[in-house]
Amino acid sequence: MKNSPVAAMPSxxxxxxxxxxxxxxSPGISIGRVHLLIPEKPTIAPxxxxxxxxxxxxxxxxxxxxxxRAAIERSRERALAIAGIAVGKIFDAHLMILEDSVFHEQxxxxxxxxxxxxxxxxxxxxxxxxxxMQHQSGELFRERAADIRDVRNRLLRFLRGEGDxxxxxxxxxxxxxxxxxxxxxxxxxxxxxxxGLAADTGGLTSHTAIVARSLDIPAVxxxxxxxxxxxxxxxxxxxxxxxKIIVHPRSDTLTEYRAKQDRFQTFLSSLENLxxxxxxxxxxxxxxxxxxxxxxxxxxxxxxxxxxxxxxFRSEFLFLTRDTAPSEDEQFDTYDKAAEVMAPHxxxxxxxxxxxxxxxxxxxxxxxxxxxxxxxxxxxxxSRRDLFRAQLRAxxxxxxxxxxxxxxxxxxxxxxxxxxxxxLAEAMAELERxxxxxxxxxxxxxxxxxxxxxxxxxRIAEECDFLSIGTNDLIQxxxxxxxxxxxxxxxxxxxxxxxxRMIQSTVKAAHKAGKPVAxxxxxxxxxxxxxxxxxxxxxxxxxxxxxxxEIKKVIRTMPLSDCRRIASRAxxxxxxxxxxxxxxxxxxxxxxxxxIWFT
Amino acid sequence: xxxKEFVLMNxxxxxxRPAAQFTKIAAKFKADVYLIRxxxxxxxxxxxxxxxxxxxYGAKLEMECIGEDEEQLCAELTELIENKFHEE
Numbered sequence: 114m115k116n117s118p119v120a121a122m123p124s125x126x127x128x129x130x131x132x133x134x135x136x137x138x139s140p141g142i143s144i145g146r147v148h149l150l151i152p153e154k155p156t157i158a159p160x161x162x163x164x165x166x167x168x169x170x171x172x173x174x175x176x177x178x179x180x181x182r183a184a185i186e187r188s189r190e191r192a193l194a195i196a197g198i199a200v201g202k203i204f205d206a207h208l209m210i211l212e213d214s215v216f217h218e219q220x221x222x223x224x225x226x227x228x229x230x231x232x233x234x235x236x237x238x239x240x241x242x243x244x245x246m247q248h249q250s251g252e253l254f255r256e257r258a259a260d261i262r263d264v265r266n267r268l269l270r271f272l273r274g275e276g277d278x279x280x281x282x283x284x285x286x287x288x289x290x291x292x293x294x295x296x297x298x299x300x301x302x303x304x305x306x307x308x309g310l311a312a313d314t315g316g317l318t319s320h321t322a323i324v325a326r327s328l329d330i331p332a333v334x335x336x337x338x339x340x341x342x343x344x345x346x347x348x349x350x351x352x353x354x355x356x357k358i359i360v361h362p363r364s365d366t367l368t369e370y371r372a373k374q375d376r377f378q379t380f381l382s383s384l385e386n387l388x389x390x391x392x393x394x395x396x397x398x399x400x401x402x403x404x405x406x407x408x409x410x411x412x413x414x415x416x417x418x419x420x421x422x423x424x425x426f427r428s429e430f431l432f433l434t435r436d437t438a439p440s441e442d443e444q445f446d447t448y449d450k451a452a453e454v455m456a457p458h459x460x461x462x463x464x465x466x467x468x469x470x471x472x473x474x475x476x477x478x479x480x481x482x483x484x485x486x487x488x489x490x491x492x493x494x495x496s497r498r499d500l501f502r503a504q505l506r507a508x509x510x511x512x513x514x515x516x517x518x519x520x521x522x523x524x525x526x527x528x529x530x531x532x533x534x535x536x537l538a539e540a541m542a543e544l545e546r547x548x549x550x551x552x553x554x555x556x557x558x559x560x561x562x563x564x565x566x567x568x569x570x571x572r573i574a575e576e577c578d579f580l581s582i583g584t585n586d587l588i589q590x591x592x593x594x595x596x597x598x599x600x601x602x603x604x605x606x607x608x609x610x611x612x613x614r615m616i617q618s619t620v621k622a623a624h625k626a627g628k629p630v631a632x633x634x635x636x637x638x639x640x641x642x643x644x645x646x647x648x649x650x651x652x653x654x655x656x657x658x659x660x661x662x663e664i665k666k667v668i669r670t671m672p673l674s675d676c677r678r679i680a681s682r683a684x685x686x687x688x689x690x691x692x693x694x695x696x697x698x699x700x701x702x703x704x705x706x707x708x709i710w711f712t
Numbered sequence: 713x714x715x716k717e718f719v720l721m722n723x724x725x726x727x728x729r730p731a732a733q734f735t736k737i738a739a740k741f742k743a744d745v746y747l748i749r750x751x752x753x754x755x756x757x758x759x760x761x762x763x764x765x766x767x768x769y770g771a772k773l774e775m776e777c778i779g780e781d782e783e784q785l786c787a788e789l790t791e792l793i794e795n796k797f798h799e800e
Contacts, residue, residue: 206728214739215758242760249766257728257763 128347128361133336135311137356138322140659141331142374143309144367147347147360148287149340150298157269160230167225174220174231177271181211184267184277188297203260210257210264216242232272239265263295288349292340294321309333309351311358313340325353326411326659333358380706384662388419392654392665394647398673401653402665403459405633409451412460415658419665422458424581424655425520425633426451428465428504438500444507452514459516461558461581461655462508464501464533466490466522485595490523495532505540512552520558520581525565527572534576560633562586567615574626581655582619584634588612606689607636613645613684613692620650631655640707641696643667648680663707670704713778714786722796725768728759730797735759737788743779745789756789 162170189204210216216238223234239261246258267277288309291298299310299321307330312321315334325332331353343349343360350359350370354377359366392402403424404415415423431439431447439447452460468489481487494501511517521533534557544551559566559573562583566573574580584607589596591612594604606612616632623630631653636642638656643664646654654664671679679699686692700707724730738745738757745756747765749772754761756775767773777786792798 209728209732209759213759214735215755215761242764245764246760249764261760 130363130366131342131360133339133342133358133360135333135336135339135356135358136315136322137332137353138315138334139310139325139330139332139353141309141329141353142370142377143288143331143351143353144362144370144374145286145288145308145349145351147290147343147345147349149343149345150289150291150294151340157233157236159233162224162228162230164228167228170224170231171221173272174224174235177268178211178217180271180277181264181268182208184271185211185264187277188301191301206257206260207264210261211268232269235268235272236265239268259293259295263297266295267297288351290339290343290349299325309353311336311339311349311351313337326414376706381662383706384666387662387665387669388417390419390665390669391421392668394668394671394673394676396672396674398647400647400651400668401631402661402668403461403631403653403655404658404661405655406451406658409447409454411658412451412454415661416454416458418658418661420658420661422653422655423451423455423460424631424653426460426462428462429467432465432467438503441503441507444504445510448508448511448517449514452511452517456514456516459518461518461520462511463520463522463560464491464494464504464508468493485589491521491529491533492523494521495529495536498536501533501536502540505537506544509537509540509544509551509555510549512555513550515552517552518556518558518579520560522560522583523562523586524559524573525563526569527576530559530573530576558631561619561630562590562634564591564615567619570619570622571625574623574628577628579629579631580619580623581631581633581653582616582651584612584616584632584636587615587634588636591615607639607642608689608692608696610684610687610689610692613649616646616651617649617680617684624650629653638664640664640667641693641700644671644676644679644699645683645696647671647673648676648678648683666707667700667704713776714782716775716777716786716790718773718775718790718793720767720769720771720773720793722793723769724797725771726762726765728763731759731762733792733797734762734789737792738785741779741781741785743777743782743785745778745785746776748774748776 185204185207189201189208192204193201219238220231220234223229223238224231227234243258243261243265246261270277286306286308288311289307290311292313293315294310294312310321310325310330310332312334313336315321322332322334331351333351333353333356336358339358347360348362350362350366352358352370359370362370392400394400401422402420403422404411404418404420405425405427406412406415406423407427407430412423428444431444448462466489468484468487494504505519508517508519519537521530524530537557541551541553556578558579558581559577560583561567561570561573561580563586567587570580585596588605588607588609592604592606592609594601596605620630629652632646632651633655637646637654638660640663643654644667647668656664679696683692683695686695720726722730726734735757746753747756747762749765749767752765754764756762765771765773775786775789779785
């Protein structure tokens, strides 16, 4: 982000600086003024109308309904173009709400009977429905309240003759702050004016986070009560790299962050010319540097950041953004689109990893005492053969492009791998009978994310084409610390020597079987880890696309011989703290300008 | 008036798409139809009303059909519910 409109002085001399921590959802640093986007409250006062006005009032309602319908359809088209079917479905739901015949009747009869202006009646009826919905049990039902609010706000704007615009549209660059951004808000953002997004709610896969990353706008979500702490016009610093938000920054804070911003910007532009270069160490050892994606259109971002393949395409979004299981055709369309964008580079599709923290209505997962040790990922797939087979068929159909690979999550040993491969073989035989083209030699990989899989990595490697270490889960299960549980967060140590040894032994086992091994977890995107991973013999690193240029910079700076030395030295330390300190020192002396040192 | 009780056996329960199928059928008839769950009674011609029940898999519901074509209405809705909203 370039210069911001914030003057050298804080916005209010009396306001104290406040720092909040959220979840970094899209990288970059922004400094600007808050534009608070609070969803309109139903504050429309009842306005009496004359009996003679009823007819005109109802015509006004019909006209606004038609205009809103057209507007939602436009959003739907836009969503399909920008974000694909998953987001488009949100607007299908909006249309169904708008078309509710009982809602229309209630409004018409109440306007005639009570003789109030239609705006007030619409607000009253939908406001009531929203409140009821908000108090429902079941996340999916509660989410509908936000959809009703979005529909209501659009309808009210058309009733007021304001057309389809977000009210109080900013006229200068701002940082948008909202409890949660509605699908309409996020889709109609003017990215020239919005320098950052901050939301009270949401996680990494929330709608806000996904849209922010796709539009390359720095974003922090999950901030709790930010909206109650700020007003429009307040100065604010948003750090999408660290998840920090600073409201009413002191002038020294502003100076510090302007410097960080400049360094970040300088560093980013210095990476520009790395884009088309391979990730090769100065002594000629190539690492395959790939991107992790969640939505098919993110494949473009991987290419734009210089990644030459997708090492992890998380297919769960097909479930998480909707309430029905996706059909085979819909999945095929999604996978094929991503494969087309990536071709000839590889696209590794991981089969559904549902369960654990990713629950879904269409699977009917029961409440479990220990969901992370329970019914998830391949376990769900193997017990729901209908869903699994449809997904495998869709992946196989997309594989006719020749660059698709398949990967099974949460494999604990050979039983699940063999069973999953058997279902895959059945799906292939079916396609064969139906004469549907597919890749007969499709490469099959296994995620190594359970300690039992690490111990069995030699045998697993013999029965598949590649291994991919999912470090997020591997660390969680290796140290037995739920990564979502703050109480034990300090036990979740990426550089735990036990974890590093597990990676080392997995690499050895894979290489002994002549199979490549990848890293596709957070550790792959951690610059500190890069020399260590390269030194341990990792063949591929797959990470979020925005970090690719930095990782590439590290790889192109550090000779393989150095990385090997660093890895063997790191393995001699006994604690995570020692390893972290050692790696930090090694990297800092060689690459003093990396953004991790100052964000 | 026809009264009927049933248990939702479709995986999604009365979520937006199943609810839309339900209200679409209900809208074709003159008779009124209500759904009752845990003492909450909603007009089942309204998609928002139906979703307000937050009726998931296994939920017990009562249905009331009232009006001249109530029998046909009840039959069609029962068929939809029994066929699990053609979800699979």
